[in-house]
Amino acid sequence: MATIKQLRTLQSINIIRAYARRYQSTSTAPTTNDASVEPPPPPGGYLPSLASSRLLRTTRERALQAPGLKWTDEDGTSPVREIVGGRDTRKMNLYQAVRDAMSHALMKDDTAVVFGEDVAFGGVFRCSMGLAEEFGQERVFNTPLTEQGIAGFGIGLAAMGHTAIAEIQFADYIFPAFDQIVTEAAKYRYRSGGQFNAGKLTIRTPTMSVGHGGLYHSQSPEGYFLGASGIKIVIPRSPIQAKGLLLSAIRDPNPVLFMEPKILYRSSVEQVPADDYELPLSSAEVLIPGSDLTLLTWGTPVYHCETALAILADPPSALLPLIPESLRGASVELIDLRTILPWDVARIEASVRKTGRLVITHEASMTGGVGGEIAAEVQKRCFLNLKAPVKRVAAWDLPVALHYEKFHIPDAIRILDGIMETLIY
Amino acid sequence: MISSTRRTFSVHRAALHRRYLATSAPQGPSGHHGLLPGSSQSAITSKLHFFNSVMGNDETIPTYRIISKDGEPVEGATLPNIDEGFGRRIYETMSTLPLMDNVLYNVQRQGKISFYMTSHGEEASIVGSAAALAPDDEILGQYREAGAILWRGLTVEEYIAQCFGNDEDKATKGRQMPVHIGSPKYHFHTISSPLATQIPQAAGVGYALKRDPKRRGKNCAMVYFGEGAASEGDFHAGMLLASTIPSPTLFFARNNGFAISTPSSEQYHGDGIASRGAGYGVDTVRVDGNDVLAVLSATREARRRCVEYGRAVLVEAMTYRISHHSTSDDSFAYRARSEVDNWVKSDNPLSRFRLFLEGRGWWSSAEEEDMKTRIKKTVMQAFKRAESRKRPELKELFRDVYAGPEPWNIVRNDAFRHFYYSKHRFINAFPSEFFATIANIQTEQREELATLLKKYGQVWEPWKRELVKFKGSGQELTQVKK
Numbered sequence: 026m027a028t029i030k031q032l033r034t035l036q037s038i039n040i041i042r043a044y045a046r047r048y049q050s051t052s053t054a055p056t057t058n059d060a061s062v063e064p065p066p067p068p069g070g071y072l073p074s075l076a077s078s079r080l081l082r083t084t085r086e087r088a089l090q091a092p093g094l095k096w097t098d099e100d101g102t103s104p105v106r107e108i109v110g111g112r113d114t115r116k117m118n119l120y121q122a123v124r125d126a127m128s129h130a131l132m133k134d135d136t137a138v139v140f141g142e143d144v145a146f147g148g149v150f151r152c153s154m155g156l157a158e159e160f161g162q163e164r165v166f167n168t169p170l171t172e173q174g175i176a177g178f179g180i181g182l183a184a185m186g187h188t189a190i191a192e193i194q195f196a197d198y199i200f201p202a203f204d205q206i207v208t209e210a211a212k213y214r215y216r217s218g219g220q221f222n223a224g225k226l227t228i229r230t231p232t233m234s235v236g237h238g239g240l241y242h243s244q245s246p247e248g249y250f251l252g253a254s255g256i257k258i259v260i261p262r263s264p265i266q267a268k269g270l271l272l273s274a275i276r277d278p279n280p281v282l283f284m285e286p287k288i289l290y291r292s293s294v295e296q297v298p299a300d301d302y303e304l305p306l307s308s309a310e311v312l313i314p315g316s317d318l319t320l321l322t323w324g325t326p327v328y329h330c331e332t333a334l335a336i337l338a339d340p341p342s343a344l345l346p347l348i349p350e351s352l353r354g355a356s357v358e359l360i361d362l363r364t365i366l367p368w369d370v371a372r373i374e375a376s377v378r379k380t381g382r383l384v385i386t387h388e389a390s391m392t393g394g395v396g397g398e399i400a401a402e403v404q405k406r407c408f409l410n411l412k413a414p415v416k417r418v419a420a421w422d423l424p425v426a427l428h429y430e431k432f433h434i435p436d437a438i439r440i441l442d443g444i445m446e447t448l449i450y
Numbered sequence: 451m452i453s454s455t456r457r458t459f460s461v462h463r464a465a466l467h468r469r470y471l472a473t474s475a476p477q478g479p480s481g482h483h484g485l486l487p488g489s490s491q492s493a494i495t496s497k498l499h500f501f502n503s504v505m506g507n508d509e510t511i512p513t514y515r516i517i518s519k520d521g522e523p524v525e526g527a528t529l530p531n532i533d534e535g536f537g538r539r540i541y542e543t544m545s546t547l548p549l550m551d552n553v554l555y556n557v558q559r560q561g562k563i564s565f566y567m568t569s570h571g572e573e574a575s576i577v578g579s580a581a582a583l584a585p586d587d588e589i590l591g592q593y594r595e596a597g598a599i600l601w602r603g604l605t606v607e608e609y610i611a612q613c614f615g616n617d618e619d620k621a622t623k624g625r626q627m628p629v630h631i632g633s634p635k636y637h638f639h640t641i642s643s644p645l646a647t648q649i650p651q652a653a654g655v656g657y658a659l660k661r662d663p664k665r666r667g668k669n670c671a672m673v674y675f676g677e678g679a680a681s682e683g684d685f686h687a688g689m690l691l692a693s694t695i696p697s698p699t700l701f702f703a704r705n706n707g708f709a710i711s712t713p714s715s716e717q718y719h720g721d722g723i724a725s726r727g728a729g730y731g732v733d734t735v736r737v738d739g740n741d742v743l744a745v746l747s748a749t750r751e752a753r754r755r756c757v758e759y760g761r762a763v764l765v766e767a768m769t770y771r772i773s774h775h776s777t778s779d780d781s782f783a784y785r786a787r788s789e790v791d792n793w794v795k796s797d798n799p800l801s802r803f804r805l806f807l808e809g810r811g812w813w814s815s816a817e818e819e820d821m822k823t824r825i826k827k828t829v830m831q832a833f834k835r836a837e838s839r840k841r842p843e844l845k846e847l848f849r850d851v852y853a854g855p856e857p858w859n860i861v862r863n864d865a866f867r868h869f870y871y872s873k874h875r876f877i878n879a880f881p882s883e884f885f886a887t888i889a890n891i892q893t894e895q896r897e898e899l900a901t902l903l904k905k906y907g908q909v910w911e912p913w914k915r916e917l918v919k920f921k922g923s924g925q926e927l928t929q930v931k932k
Binding site for chain 1 (some may be wrong): 694
């Protein structure tokens with residue numbers, strides 16, 4: 026035991042030395058990967074907020090170069106154009122991007138309908154603004170206040186080959202529909218020997234915390250659906266992602282739960298390609314390449330991670346004593362998982378094999394969360410590569426208490442601490 | 451497409467208005483109405499009056515009947531328009547049910563199939579209602595509606611193949627329990643065990659029919675459920691949805707008095723299921739479920755309203771579950787054998803209709819004997835065929851979970867590699883590590899099972915015994931080359 030401890034200490038020292046060397050040699054320049062963005066700014070910089078996040082693509086050029094973007098042009102029969110010249114972008118926040126995606130879906134597919142509680146006047150988060158006026162009340166309509174009904178109704182439409190885009194007003198209220206989603210939608214194809222399916226169903230729902238949502242306007246229930254083989258779960262981090270992933274979700278031949286981080290509806294703004302495009306499901310995206318630690322997340326915490334990395338590289342004075350100088354040059358690979366089920370195991374495995382360290386952070390509670398599943402699989406695949414235990418930075422195993430949110434969800438400082446703990450293990 | 455849908459909608463509004471005029475609450479002295487948005491049609495009254503009956507005067511909803519227990523038309527009843535061939539076909543389909551049920555019930559008792567549920571006592575409700583539909587109306591059932599899919603032409607062989615889950619089981623590929631039948635050819639959505647989930651789905655199916663220019667005004671969605679299932683939240687949701695988002699959805703409740711052991715008196719305190727229909731603003735009728743002509747007649751009219759007005763309609767068929775709930779249930783644990791025997795003797799839907807047919811000269815004892823012999827033979831042959839066949843290939847265990855590329859956890863390695871190379875061209879980060887990953891990919895779940903089968907399949911008795919029951923004995927899994 027002592028020997029192992031000593032070895033670990035030695036290892037840590039070596040790693041810290043390695044970081045120090047790397048930091049001096051400024052070798053953290055981006056690789057040739059288009060997917061990546063520049064690493065956090067040099068010392069003397071700032072702490073990123075959503076308004077200044079470098080992960081958001083605020084110019085036309087960067088928007089059109091979003092990795093994985095697949096144009097799905099006008100009538101669907103023309104060849105896919107790879108050239109971006111001549112394409113427009115528009116400044117949009119996340120709810121506008123969601124609306125834009127649904128507008129494309131409704132325009133191209135006569136069978137597509139949008140429904141849920143209060144969607145006709147534009148939705149409580151404005152995601153369906155103007156759609157009823159544009160496409161008619163037969164295609165964009167309110168339902169009675171019944172989540173199990175909304176999900177069941179959508180399954181019925183989908184079983185007839187119609188495109189059903191249902192909304193559950195908050196992910197916190199998806200549980201009455203749990204039965205329809207897990208026992209019906211997910212199993213429709215399998216149990217009928219492939220004769221029937223509910224593949225054209227997409228359920229959109231606002232998720233994650235919003236600062237003052239309390240117990241029932243804050244939850245991240247993606248983990249509860251992990252065992253429901255047959256459905257897909259997708260969570261975007263930004264307007265470009267929301268539009269492309271939602272269009273993929275709507276057109277995917279499987280039922281999809283599409284969870285939209287509600288705090289990002291207005292606060293995340295990007296230039297979004299105006300044309301119809303899709304982003305691939307079951308594909309994680311490397312946002313910042315790195316070699317010392319893999320930081321994996323999805324949805325809102327992507328930006329907390331960005332902040333944590335900025336603090337690590339350039340701590341504000343109050344934190345200076347708490348962040349060892351030797352760690353500041355650590356090269357952390359930030360990955361957005363994007364699809365929770367089925368998740369992109371190859372991308373995560375490749376990253377952890379390279380870095381040897383994994384920190385997973387999500388807003389849902391620790392026990393039974395998605396992080397546990399990923400940690401177990403990575404442990405199996407990367408056992409010999411791991412230099413530290415997989416660290417999960419998650420909400421405590423508690424309901425989301427109203428005035429305690431700051432101390433409940435994993436924010437930048439907790440993520441930073443998790444990164445440091447894992448680096449010096 | 452949109453404009454014509456709108457037209458349909460305005461017709462409904464007119465129909466709705468008429469309905470309110472026809473059945474509105476008693477007018478107050480001044481005849482004026484409330485102004486609150488939730489009840490703008492409600493008359494204002496100064497009399498304090500509680501009520502507990504949709505019929506008024508504390509009366510219960512009457513039951514519509516056409517032929518009496520001796521097969522004679524009830525006084526004042528109008529016989530539905532049926533000819534001899536149609537009547538005989540209804541009777542033969544009704545008669546097939548107990549003959550098939552008896553064999554499969556016994557087959558289950560011998561352990562040859564895992565489970566069964568019979569339709570004894572409900573033959574008229576099921577076949578009579580199915581006979582009132584167009585052959586391409588969409589049916590969503592609960593589980594005791596075998597008669598509806600047989601009426602549409604599914605063969606006894608196909609039904610029994612599903613119960614055995616053999617390689618001819620197209621409906622479920624051996625994945626679902628017996629009696630969970632389904633077929634797109636017969637517009638019969640595959641049965642699932644969770645009760646009432648099909649009810650709000652039917653509202654969606656109905657809405658899809660209404661939006662489809664080829665089927666609008668021509669088809670409806672028919673949803674069957676028992677009175678027990680009507681206690682589920684999904685019943686409430688389905689009725690609400692089909693009434694507020696008008697859709698041609700025909701709700702058909704089989705009220706057979708029991709949900710397993712729970713008598714209907716412990717299921718609800720109101721006037722059955724029918725009394726709820728009006729609460730949802732849905733045209734409703736209660737019918738004698740043991741009178742196949744009443745069921746046929748009522749369902750025909752229900753369907754007409756459904757399709758013509760594009761709105762929901764509710765039919766409650768009053769019947770009695772002669773059979774045990776299922777092969778896992780002994781109903782004499784909660785009801786007297788004599789009660790059941792009395793029902794069989796006093797009100798048998800089959801003998802009632804047979805008497806009616808004989809009264810018309812459309813049926814005879816000789817024909818009865820011929821038919822029974824013929825159906826028994828068909829059932830026995832189908833049973834022997836089903837029993838002798840293997841299960842589907844073992845690989846079917848892993849299929850049809852997802853459409854499109856299978857996810858990594860269930861996919862075979864070689865397919866996974868192919869998928870990854872072809873679909874993930876955009877992967878450009880860290881190619882060396884990535885390819886190392888591909889080369890060292892872990893054994894995934896299908897492959898893991900194949901590996902275990904190779905290792906233990908011939909030495910571990912419980913697996914060995916099972917493997918031979920599958921077509922190919924699982925070799926399509928174990929002999930795949932990487």
